[in-house]
Amino acid sequence: AQSVTQPDIHITVSEGASLELRCNYSYGATPYLFWYVQSPGQGLQLLLKYFSGDTLVQGIKGFEAEFKRSQSSFNLRKPSVHWSDAAEYFCAVGGDSNYQLIWGAGTKLIIKP
Amino acid sequence: NAGVMQNPRHLVRRRGQEARLRCSPMKGHSHVYWYRQLPEEGLKFMVYLQKENIIDESGMPKERFSAEFPKEGPSILRIQQVVRGDSAAYFCASTTRGGLQETQYFGPGTRLLVL
Numbered sequence: 001a002q003s004v005t006q007p008d009i010h011i012t013v014s015e016g017a018s019l020e021l022r023c024n025y026s027y028g029a030t031p032y033l034f035w036y037v038q039s040p041g042q043g044l045q046l047l048l049k050y051f052s053g054d055t056l057v058q059g060i061k062g063f064e065a066e067f068k069r070s071q072s073s074f075n076l077r078k079p080s081v082h083w084s085d086a087a088e089y090f091c092a093v094g095g096d097s098n099y100q101l102i103w104g105a106g107t108k109l110i111i112k113p
Numbered sequence: 114n115a116g117v118m119q120n121p122r123h124l125v126r127r128r129g130q131e132a133r134l135r136c137s138p139m140k141g142h143s144h145v146y147w148y149r150q151l152p153e154e155g156l157k158f159m160v161y162l163q164k165e166n167i168i169d170e171s172g173m174p175k176e177r178f179s180a181e182f183p184k185e186g187p188s189i190l191r192i193q194q195v196v197r198g199d200s201a202a203y204f205c206a207s208t209t210r211g212g213l214q215e216t217q218y219f220g221p222g223t224r225l226l227v228l
Contacts, residue, residue: 004155032213043117043204043219044156051214090155094213099146099169101213103155 002027004093006104014112015083021076021107023091033074034092034101035065044090050074061085086111115140117207117220118187125226126195134190134223138207145188146217147180150202162188163211195227 005024013019025031032051036044048059055067065076074091091104118137126132138145143164148156158172162182173180177195182188192199202224206217 006155036219041221043119043221044206045219046216049216092156099161099211099213100158100172101156101217103148103157105153105155 002093002102004091004102004104006089006091006107008107009105010108010110012110012112013081016080019076019078019081019085019109021089021091021109023074023076023104024072025074025091025093025102026072027093027102032094033065033067034094035059035063035074035076036090036092037061038088038090038106040087047076047089081109081111083111083113085109117142117205117218119203119205119220119223121223122221123224123226125228127228128196129194132192132195132199132225132227134192134203134205134225135187136190136205136207136220137187138205139218142207142209142218144208144211144215145182146206146208147188147190148204148206150204150222152201156204159190161211168211192225195225197227200225200227 003026034049035047038044047063048057050057050067088106088108090106092101094101145162147159150156160173160180161169177193179191202222204222206219208215
């Protein structure tokens with residue numbers, strides 16, 4: 001069955017430190033991969049997406065993600081986090097065979113001053 | 114340029130009542146997706162609609178739930194005879210065209226609480 005796993009429910013990092021949020025997926029076809037961010041009480045905003053081509057994808061707000069087919073992973077990274085990055089981050093996977101996105105359970109990012 | 118609008122933002126219903134959730138897509142968007150988010154969980158796809166058509170409703174519960182996207186007006190997600198398990202956040206997203214290559218723009222959600 002198709003699935004997305006975000007192993008970390010919470011992650012705490014210091015402001016200015018680097019960040020990596022993990023995402024592993026199980027999908028039979030060629031995956032479309034997405035990272036979204038959700039601020040408290042708000043909807044979701046797309047950070048970046050991967051369909052094909054260069055496996056290192058640049059997104060908004062200084063985020064990037066790398067698709068590693070051999071590891072079925074699409075980890076999100078940022079070299080230096082800001083207090084405003086505190087939010088919940090969701091990884092999602094889909095494919096061109098349907099209209100559905102399969103979502104991970106999310107990782108809550110906490111920033112220490 | 115207004116984004117995706119959802120109303121109400123918060124909705125309280127007693128068991129057995131009906132809940133109607135509205136979603137107005139971004140201007141120029143004719144495709145709408147509805148998702149449900151239970152506490153501490155990710156989003157679950159419910160239904161995908163174009164104007165006047167349901168394209169994929171495979172994520173909708175078979176009973177009590179229905180959705181529509183009329184030619185004029187917002188998309189409506191309707192839950193009849195609500196139960197406590199329906200308490201969740203319901204999000205809609207819209208796109209200009211179909212297919213997952215199109216970026217989905219999300220509304221702020223409706224938080225439904227069933228007492």
